[in-house]
Amino acid sequence: MAQKPSRSSVTWSRERIETTLGTILKVLSIILFLIVTAFPLYWMLNLSFRPYGDVLVNPARLVPRAQDIAAVFAPLKCIGGNNPDLCASAIRNSSYAAVLLEYNFLTFIRNSVIIAGLTVALSLILAIPAAYAVTRLEFPGRDIFSWGILLIYLFPAIVIGIPLFVFFVRIQQALGIELRNPYGVTIIYLASTLPLALYMLRSYFLTIPKDLEEAALIDGANRLGVIWRITIPLAIPAIATVALYVFMIAWNEFLYALLFLIDSPPSWTLPLGLQQLDGQEVPRTFLMAGSVIITVPVIVIFFFFERFLTRGLTAGGVKG
Amino acid sequence: MATQSDVASGVVRRRGLSLKQRHAALAYTLLLPTLLVISLIVIFPMLWNVVLSFQLIRLRDLPTINLFDLSNLSLKNYATATGITLGGAEATSTAAGRRFWEALRVTFIYTIASTVLAILLGLWAALVVRDKFPGRNIFRGFLLFPYVAPVVSLAFIWKLMLDKNIGIVNAMGTRLGLPSLSFLTTRALPVHLFGLEVTLPLALITVIAFEAWHYFPFAFLFLLARMQAIPEEMYEAAKVDGASPLQRLWYITLPHLSAVMGTLFLLRFIWTFNKFEDIFLLNGGAAGTEVLTLQIYNWLFARRNVGVSAAVAVILAVILSILALIYLRWFLPEEE
Structure with missing residues (x-):
């Protein structure tokens, strides 16, 4: 591409034609992909900052008006002020404030953080020793265990959901x-x-050399001490990746929340709370504000840890 | 297996039997909590689901019925679900049976089409991103957005963008003189193409497009990783031999990707086959988009029939087990 002869002696070889066409196609592709990925993201933000009335009249307004953006931020100034009536109307007119304060999103955020945090902690507490056992110890049934885990990963959530639902109803009935x-x-x-x-920890543990652990064992350290002081510190990058993924899965999870939490609104998670908002007479723009609130933490996590996460993804194959 | 037992016997010879036993004991101790949790929330429910599928249970009977009464198990639920007379058990209505076969058909179309589309889009994106250009990393970040964002938000964005009255897509479309469409609730859209009248299953096409869009970044990342592992010398050599860019793509890049594409296809196929929330959130399975998972949910909560719901779930699980076995048998060993 660099060795371009002068204009007059250009020969349109197959190499040149295809390279030129390729470049044009590439630019077009980049534009097209940006339209289908970045535009929906932008549109979510756009709608969340506009009053519903404006969206109804002018669905294709590409940039929100300045006064509408100001209205969204207006409650910031009045909260804690001395005019509660004015503040209440400011909250009603601000999609974000309304969703957070009037539609209980603060509770949903708390629930989602609790659930996602607990899920991360429990997953790691259970998976680290198990992954260690599968990669470092010989025992009958090891292969069955490894394959079994993979099979579960491919299994439909809804099939597990029905009996668990029945089980939960009966537990409540029988034991209160x-x-x-x-x-x-x-x-x-x-x-x-x-x-x-x-699965992800297992693949990572397989790549950590055993020498250090074995040396420590020969020196008389016990197994659990070795796991705690050698294996876990060496696996910190993998553990961090797993933690982030588990957090995102739990944060995004919808089906189980729908099956098990639907009857008790105070327990709703963010995705369930948002989905339930859809059924009510709520301005669509509030739905978009709710969507932004759910999406931002995930985007922030991904933005900061992208390299980590994409490597982990291709190593483990994260289901979605 | 052979190497494993060799290693094990080697250990036995060197250090005596007790070490092997100690290892096994420690391993089981470390695995015990995980095994308990998995038995409780995966294995036990899966088996119980099979039992439920042979019992006649309605949602309202759930708190009072004796679930452990196994005296009158029958194939009635399967007959009702599929509309086929099984072992003397007749279906209660033929309409339900027709719905099942329709859902099975829709599930296969939805799964195959969205899986293939997602992989093709992923391949296209990977080819675009492979070579450096200004802003590549930011572009790559945007590409991942549909995959990492919560599905609830994604579905709502699509619903609003495709809305008949306030959607940006229809707003732009009408400016170009196109009719305004209800993308997610139109079962069949008659279209005149070159004098032929074709009916498009618009809602189904829309949910397929959503699913392909939602998951193409997954394929993109895998294909990009594999592409970047192809040695640069191969391209240099091909170039010296006079292979054009298109030929290099066809004879070098694509053959290297075929194994990954096979794995991706099966993985995504399985996951899409048992996907529930995407269609549920988009249109609740309306207008010819009721897939099997939605039918399971509808049997449970709309028709309040636990038994039939469990029966359809068993059918889904059986189909998936076959696919999963194929995956483990043919695709995984190649990858490792």
Whole structure:
């Protein structure tokens, strides 16, 4: 491409034609991909900053008006002020403030953080020793265990969902224990995160040389001490990746929340809360504000840890 | 297996039997919590689901019925679900059976089409991103957005963008003189193409497009990783031999990707086959988009029939087990 002869002696060889066409196609492709990926993201933001009335009249307004953006931020100035009536109307007119304060999104955020945090902690506590056992110890049934985990990973969530639903209803009936709350569903979330955590950690542990551990064992350290002081510190990058993925899966999870939490609104997670908002007489623009609130943490995580995450993804194959 | 037992016997010879036993004991201890959790939330429900599929249980009976009464198991639920008379158990209505076969057909079309489209889009994106250009990393970040964002948000964005009255897509379309469409609720759209009248299953096409868009970044990342592992010398050599860019793509790049594409296809096929929330959130399975997972949900909560719902779930699980076995048998060993 660099060795271009002068214009007059250009020969349109096949190489040149195809390279030129390729470049044109590439530029067009970049534009096209940006339209289908970045534009929806932008449009979500756009709609979340406009009053519904404006969207109805002018659906294709590409940039929100300045006064509409100001209205969204208006409650910031009045909260804690001395005019509650004015503040209430400012909140109603601001999509974000309304969703957070009037539609209980603060509660949903709390629930989602609790569930996702617990799911990360439990997944790691369970998966690290198990992954260690599978990669470092010989025992009958090891292969069956490894393959079994993979099979579970391919299995449909809804098939597990029905009997668990029946089970939870009966437990509540028989023992009076209501498991359909954020803590109860955390256990169920493990069905989708634990196989992933195990699989990714297993692949990583296989790449860590055993020499250090073996040396420590010969020196008389016990196994659990070795896991704690050698294996885990060496695997920190993988553990961090797994933690982030498990967090994102739990944060995005919808089906189990729908099956198990639908009857108790105070326990709703963000995705369920947002989906339920759809059924009510709520301006569509509020839905978009809710979508932005759910999406931003995930985008931020991905933005900061992208390299980490893409490497982990191709190593483990994260289900979506 | 052979190497494993060799290693094991070597250990036995060198250090005596107790070490092997100690290892096994420690391994089981480390695995025990995981095994317990998995048994409780995966294996036990899966097996119980099979039992439920042979029992006649309605949602309202759930708190009172004796679930452990296994005396009157029958194939009635399967008959009702599929509309086929099984072992003397007749279907209660033929309409339900027709819905099942329709859902099975839709599930296969939806899964195959969106999987193939997602992989092709992923391949295209990987080819675009392979060589450096200004802003490549940011571009790559945008490409990942549909994959990492919560599906609830993605579905709502699509619903609003495709809305008949306030959607940007229809707003732009009408400016170009196109009719305004209800993308997610139109079962059949008659279209005149070159004098031929074709009916398009618009809602199904839309959910397929959504699914392909949602998951193409997954294929993109795998294909890009594989592409970047192809040695540069191969391209140099081909160039010296006079191979054009298109020939290099066809004879070098694509053959290197075929194994990954096979794995991707099967993985995505399995995951799309049991996907529930995407269509549920987009249009609830309306207008000819009811896939099997949605039918399971509808049997449970709309028709409030636990038994039939479990029966359809078993059918889904059986189809998936076959696919999963294919995956483990033929595709995975190649990758490792």
